[in-house]
Amino acid sequence: MDRAGEQGPLVLLMYILDIWHQYRTPIVFTVLIFCFAANAFTRWRSRRLKTTSSVLATSPNGGSSQVEKAGWLEEKQLSRMVLEGVDLGVEMSVMDKTPAKKLGPFGPRTKSSKTPKRISGSKLDRKPKNEVSSVGSIQPIVFFSSLTATTEKHAKHSLEALRRSLKDQSLTILEPQIHDLSYVDYDDFFITPPKTHNPTQHVSYFYLLLLPTYNISTALDNFLSHLQETHHDFRIDTAPLSGLAGYSVFGFGDREGWRTAEEGFCSQAIEVDKWMARLTGRKRAFPLGLGDVKSDAAERLEEWRDGVTKVLLDIAAHGGLGEGVVGSGDAVESDEEDSPKIEEEVEFKARKPAKRKRPQQESRVDDVEDLGSKARSQIDDAIRPESTSSPLPVDFTTTSSTTSAPPAPKPMVAISSPTYAALTKQGYTIIGSHSGVKICRWTKSALRGRGSCYKYSFYGIKSHLCMETTPSLSCSNKCVFCWRHGTNPVGTTWRWQVDPPDLIFAGAKEGHYKKIKMLRGVPGVRASRFQEAMKIKHCALSLVGEPIFYPHINEFLSLLHREHISSFLVCNAQHPDQLAALNAVTQLYVSIDASNAESLRKIDRPLHRDYWQRFTRCLDILCEKRFTMRTVFRLTLVKGFNIDEEVEGYADLVARGLPCFVEIKGVTYCGTSSSAGAGLTMQNVPFYSEITAFVEALNAALERRGLEYGIAAEHAHSCCVLIASKRFFVEGRWHTLIDYEKFFECLESGESFRPEDYMGAETPEWATWGNGGFDPADERVDRKGRPKVIKPADGVEAA
Numbered sequence: 001m002d003r004a005g006e007q008g009p010l011v012l013l014m015y016i017l018d019i020w021h022q023y024r025t026p027i028v029f030t031v032l033i034f035c036f037a038a039n040a041f042t043r044w045r046s047r048r049l050k051t052t053s054s055v056l057a058t059s060p061n062g063g064s065s066q067v068e069k070a071g072w073l074e075e076k077q078l079s080r081m082v083l084e085g086v087d088l089g090v091e092m093s094v095m096d097k098t099p100a101k102k103l104g105p106f107g108p109r110t111k112s113s114k115t116p117k118r119i120s121g122s123k124l125d126r127k128p129k130n131e132v133s134s135v136g137s138i139q140p141i142v143f144f145s146s147l148t149a150t151t152e153k154h155a156k157h158s159l160e161a162l163r164r165s166l167k168d169q170s171l172t173i174l175e176p177q178i179h180d181l182s183y184v185d186y187d188d189f190f191i192t193p194p195k196t197h198n199p200t201q202h203v204s205y206f207y208l209l210l211l212p213t214y215n216i217s218t219a220l221d222n223f224l225s226h227l228q229e230t231h232h233d234f235r236i237d238t239a240p241l242s243g244l245a246g247y248s249v250f251g252f253g254d255r256e257g258w259r260t261a262e263e264g265f266c267s268q269a270i271e272v273d274k275w276m277a278r279l280t281g282r283k284r285a286f287p288l289g290l291g292d293v294k295s296d297a298a299e300r301l302e303e304w305r306d307g308v309t310k311v312l313l314d315i316a317a318h319g320g321l322g323e324g325v326v327g328s329g330d331a332v333e334s335d336e337e338d339s340p341k342i343e344e345e346v347e348f349k350a351r352k353p354a355k356r357k358r359p360q361q362e363s364r365v366d367d368v369e370d371l372g373s374k375a376r377s378q379i380d381d382a383i384r385p386e387s388t389s390s391p392l393p394v395d396f397t398t399t400s401s402t403t404s405a406p407p408a409p410k411p412m413v414a415i416s417s418p419t420y421a422a423l424t425k426q427g428y429t430i431i432g433s434h435s436g437v438k439i440c441r442w443t444k445s446a447l448r449g450r451g452s453c454y455k456y457s458f459y460g461i462k463s464h465l466c467m468e469t470t471p472s473l474s475c476s477n478k479c480v481f482c483w484r485h486g487t488n489p490v491g492t493t494w495r496w497q498v499d500p501p502d503l504i505f506a507g508a509k510e511g512h513y514k515k516i517k518m519l520r521g522v523p524g525v526r527a528s529r530f531q532e533a534m535k536i537k538h539c540a541l542s543l544v545g546e547p548i549f550y551p552h553i554n555e556f557l558s559l560l561h562r563e564h565i566s567s568f569l570v571c572n573a574q575h576p577d578q579l580a581a582l583n584a585v586t587q588l589y590v591s592i593d594a595s596n597a598e599s600l601r602k603i604d605r606p607l608h609r610d611y612w613q614r615f616t617r618c619l620d621i622l623c624e625k626r627f628t629m630r631t632v633f634r635l636t637l638v639k640g641f642n643i644d645e646e647v648e649g650y651a652d653l654v655a656r657g658l659p660c661f662v663e664i665k666g667v668t669y670c671g672t673s674s675s676a677g678a679g680l681t682m683q684n685v686p687f688y689s690e691i692t693a694f695v696e697a698l699n700a701a702l703e704r705r706g707l708e709y710g711i712a713a714e715h716a717h718s719c720c721v722l723i724a725s726k727r728f729f730v731e732g733r734w735h736t737l738i739d740y741e742k743f744f745e746c747l748e749s750g751e752s753f754r755p756e757d758y759m760g761a762e763t764p765e766w767a768t769w770g771n772g773g774f775d776p777a778d779e780r781v782d783r784k785g786r787p788k789v790i791k792p793a794d795g796v797e798a799a
């Protein structure tokens with residue numbers, strides 16, 4: 001090997017190095033340009049792949065698997081990921097129950113696809129499946145079962161009636177359909193709601209079930225078994241029919257053979273209603289209707305149908321069944337809502353502010369809460385055992401010590417105030433700034449056929465037709481037994497904004513009907529009574545507060561009377577001027593909570609310094625009114641406060657006021673911390689035997705005074721007895737009931753009239769003294785729905 005040959009590679013290397021040094025800048029520049037161009041090309045190509053609708057080269061489906069524009073696919077939004085290679089279309093349609101082509105950008109694929117794996121998916125629809133969209137359609141379906149064609153005939157007639165009444169509605173209710181349960185496949189309708197074939201239209205189904213009852217084996221047994229098994233089938237959701245918009249059942253039975261539900265009247269319809277409540281997850285849209293084929297079936301069915309039609313329209317308008325009270329839609333009854341627990345909690349909260357340190361010097365009071373807490377503190381001081389001889393409560397109308405101009409009136413119960421929150425939590429609907437309405441527990445009881453309050457036995461008022469309201473939530477007393485003690489505002493004069501009477505009247509009706517509607521899904525509510533309840537016939541102006549405190553009480557009363565709603569007004573005998581100026585009411589009450597000044601101070605804890613003078617003046621005014629309206633003394637007996645040794649004193653008060661009636665009832669213990677704070681316990685609740693002993697003693701005391709009274713009626717269920725003037729004892733019978741239509745006739749005649757002019761029929765035998773006072777047409781049950789054993793200490797929330 002020669003030297004030149006050995007040095008050849010070295011020379012070549014040096015030559016290359018030389019060229020590199022000479023041309024490195026253009027070389028580097030060229031390489032960079034090339035890399036950039038290659039990169040840009042790659043990116044352009046991949047973007048083009050995403051946005052074109054060209055056929056994927058490797059897709060076996062050719063033109064059918066076109067790639068849709070996928071720009072919407074935000075990877076972060078993907079809540080369900082599907083690996084490419086799985087049949088995406090099928091997977092998605094199972095998931096969302098909508099056709100595959102709507103769901104994915106890549107269309108259906110097969111497992112044989114050779115394209116690279118790609119992760120894809122779509123957003124899940126999070127809307128609750130069982131909520132009817134307000135834009136969705138509702139499909140009513142009438143189901144019936146029939147052996148001897150009675151139910152079939154009614155079902156077909158109902159279908160026509162439904163079609164007629166829904167014909168002109170512009171809402172989204174589809175033409176009702178009908179199915180004979182003997183011919184339908186239960187799996188199509190009673191495992192899950194039927195499937196909709198049109199994916200663009202969301203349809204919710206509403207079932208109306210019309211069923212007879214047979215105590216022999218029929219196809220209905222299969223239907224019942226199916227419902228039961230579906231509910232218990234562990235593979236199926238316990239409420240698979242919750243996607244329904246609602247359901248309601250109507251049963252046909254024969255009362256001649258099966259008098260009561262316990263004996264089997266409509267028992268199969270009752271069972272179906274229960275299972276449907278479970279399977280639909282509480283979608284009872286209207287109470288179970290029951291009709292006796294030999295008497296009232298057609299009438300009851302019509303009421304039920306009207307109610308169901310209204311609910312259908314409601315659902316279409318508002319997109320769902322709306323609110324219900326606790327227990328709404330339940331399969332079986334529970335009385336949770338009667339529990340005093342909520343009251344306890346609210347009352348406790350409401351009383352908390354009273355613990356705040358109170359300034360020594362009282363100043364002018366211009367806010368209801370301030371007034372309430374100050375009054376409360378004073379009153380609390382007044383009733384503490386060690387301070388029983390403390391000075392009388394201050395009259396706030398005379399305590400102003402400031403010289404500043406009076407502030408502008410404020411709302412009595414401002415929306416942002418704790419009082420508002422406490423009252424609404426207790427179930428009050430606050431109307432405007434100072435009025436309230438609430439459903440009383442007897443309304444629910446009457447709707448279920450469990451009995452009305454004592455006013456039904458004494459005066460013929462059906463509790464489910466009665467509205468309980470007050471145009472003034474404020475009161476000038478703080479009675480120890482007041483249910484709402486600690487939450488309601490107090491004051492001696494009206495110093496708040498004044499709402500117009502028509503606003504209060506409209507608000508009270510609206511609030512009342514809304515609350516009634518919330519009861520429609522409650523098990524046990526009778527369809528016929530529910531329908532009746534949608535027309536208020538009576539108004540109890542009591543609740544809490546002092547109705548005659550409201551400056552436009554007379555205008556408010558005329559609004560009631562104009563709609564033929566009777567008025568029972570209860571006042572606390574502290575506002576004689578307002579009482580004197582009061583126009584006619586159907587029945588006028590004053591509360592007589594004690595027989596003497598000292599006792600009244602302890603029990604009513606009045607804010608007025610001259611409370612006893614006010615009280616006795618009210619009795620005199622009542623005495624004058626006794627020939628123009630029915631006047632009543634209401635005595636609430638509280639053991640340890642106002643019973644012992646007071647009989648003679650009460651008899652003297654009766655002699656002074658000469659009321660048409662004296663109602664005597666035992667106090668209701670509500671078990672709240674406020675009542676406990678006022679020194680009240682269960683020990684203060686008199687037994688019914690103690691009430692009756694008192695009544696007999698009072699009656700004897702009245703006789704001794706030569707007063708023409710007698711014991712007319714009783715309602716042992718609510719510890720209440722009625723003493724009546726002999727003016728209402730006609731031809732040897734008590735006539736304590738009221739002829740309400742006659743009352744309105746008298747009122748509208750413009751002539752003066754007397755209470756006797758609207759005296760009603762004789763008091764029913766079952767309500768008279770010695771007979772207990774419970775309407776035999778109703779069913780007495782305890783809180784769990786079991787037959788009731790009379791307990792003398794049962795209280796009543798009476799208005």
Ligand SMILES: Cc1cc2nc3c(=O)[nH]c(=O)nc-3n(C[C@H](O)[C@H](O)[C@H](O)COP(=O)(O)O)c2cc1C
Nearest residue numbers: 146147148149150151212213214215253254265266
């Ligand atoms: C054999 C038989 C058994 C019945 N059992 C009951 C019953 O247990 N409870 C009830 O309320 N009605 C009962 N009924 C009355 C029917 O429910 C009632 O007549 C109904 O209207 C029949 O409806 P359909 O004609 O549509 O079959 C029975 C009737 C028959 C003939």
Ligand code: SF4
Nearest residue numbers: 440453463466468799
């Ligand atoms: S308790 Fe009062 S409000 Fe309730 S139904 Fe009876 S009268 Fe009406």
